[in-house]
Amino acid sequence: MEISLEVMAFLVAVATLAGFIDAMAGGGGLLTVPALLAAGIPPAQALATNKLQSSFGSFSASLYFVRNGIVQLKPMRLPILCTFVGAAIGAEIVQHVKADLLLSIIPIILIAISSYFLFSSSITPHPDDKPKLSETAFAFVIGGSVGFYDGFLGPGTGSIFTVCFVxxxxxxxxxxxxxxxxxxxxxxxxxxxxxxxxGLPIWELGLLMAIGGFFGARLGARVVLGNGQKIIRPLVIIMSMTMAIKLLWEQHSLWLLSMF
Known part of the structure; x- marks a missing residue:
């Protein structure tokens, strides 16, 4: 499809901002998916193109954290495997079933996440605190289920993973x-x-947006290491509540339209 240079420039700018926010609190798709739809791209292609560009942003942030020693990949091999399998299953199933039920549950999950960060007196664990799930259980239960959710739908995946880790x-x-x-x-x-x-992604557009998302995510990852909890906590609350309100509004609008 034909996309003007002005629209492409706008989408790259949106992807840059989304990558910056996503690296810190998740929810970048809240910006990029509506922008792609507003550009006239069909929903299925918009979702696929968004996954293409967001993969570069999440890779950029991951690489930055790994290189700075914040996370080691070897101990995460099992969570990575479980997440990959879960997401693959979700991406396959979503092509064959309706997502109406999960769409109605997502706002509740996002409100719960934001409430946890908002009302928790302290989200910095004590050194003596023990994990509530073993690493193996966390990999299978959280990695597999949240990975499935991201492959199936996706809004708020980053926020869900973060609150589970905390x-x-x-x-x-x-x-x-x-x-x-x-x-x-x-x-x-x-x-x-x-x-x-x-065959769904629009490669030229997705790769252009990926450039913006890559550098936006790199900058966001740097801000995380510089400001940490001061930035992440309020951003997770804001992005989770914004996504929840957006989804509730869309569901309410569709319900009203169905009445006429």
């Missing part, structure tokens, strides 16, 4: 954010592979 894994916010980006990149790649097989 509440169940007892990681600090910076460590939780770093691990989140590794698993988010994993689920993005798994879902993208299925979209590629289906």
């Amino acid at each position: 509440a169940l894994g007892r990681y600090g916010l910076i460590a939780a954010t770093a691990r989140t980006k590794v698993l988010n990149f994993t689920s993005n790649i798994a879902a993208l592979l299925f979209f590629i097989i289906a």
Whole structure:
């Protein structure tokens, strides 16, 4: 499809901002998916193109955290594997079933996440705190289920991973954010592979947006290491609540339209 240079420039700018926000708190798709739809791209291609560009952003942030020693990949091999398998299954199933049920549940999940960060007196675990799930259980239960969710739908995946790492894994916010980006990149790649097989991504546009998302995510990762909890906590709250309100509004609008 024909896309003007002005629209392409706008989409690259949106992807840059989305990559910056996504590296810190998740929710970048809240900006990029509506922007792609507003540009006249069909929904299926918009979702696939968004996965293409967001994969570069999550890779950029993951690489930055790994190189700075915030996260090591070797201990995360099992969570990565479980997340990949879960996302692959979700991406395959979503092509054959309706997502109405999960769409109605997502706002509740996002409100719960934002409430946890908002009302928790302290989200910095005590050194003596023990994880509430073993590493193996976390990999299968959280990696597999959240990976499935990202492949199936996706809104708020980064926020869900972060709160799981904090509440169940007892990681600090910076460590939780770093691990989140590794698993988010994993689920993005798994879902993208299925979209590629289906021939859905718009490659030229997706790769241009990926450039912006890559550098935006790199900058966001730097801000995380510089400001840590001061930035992440309010951003997770804002992005989770914004996504929840947006989805509730869309569902309400569709319900009203169905009445006439």
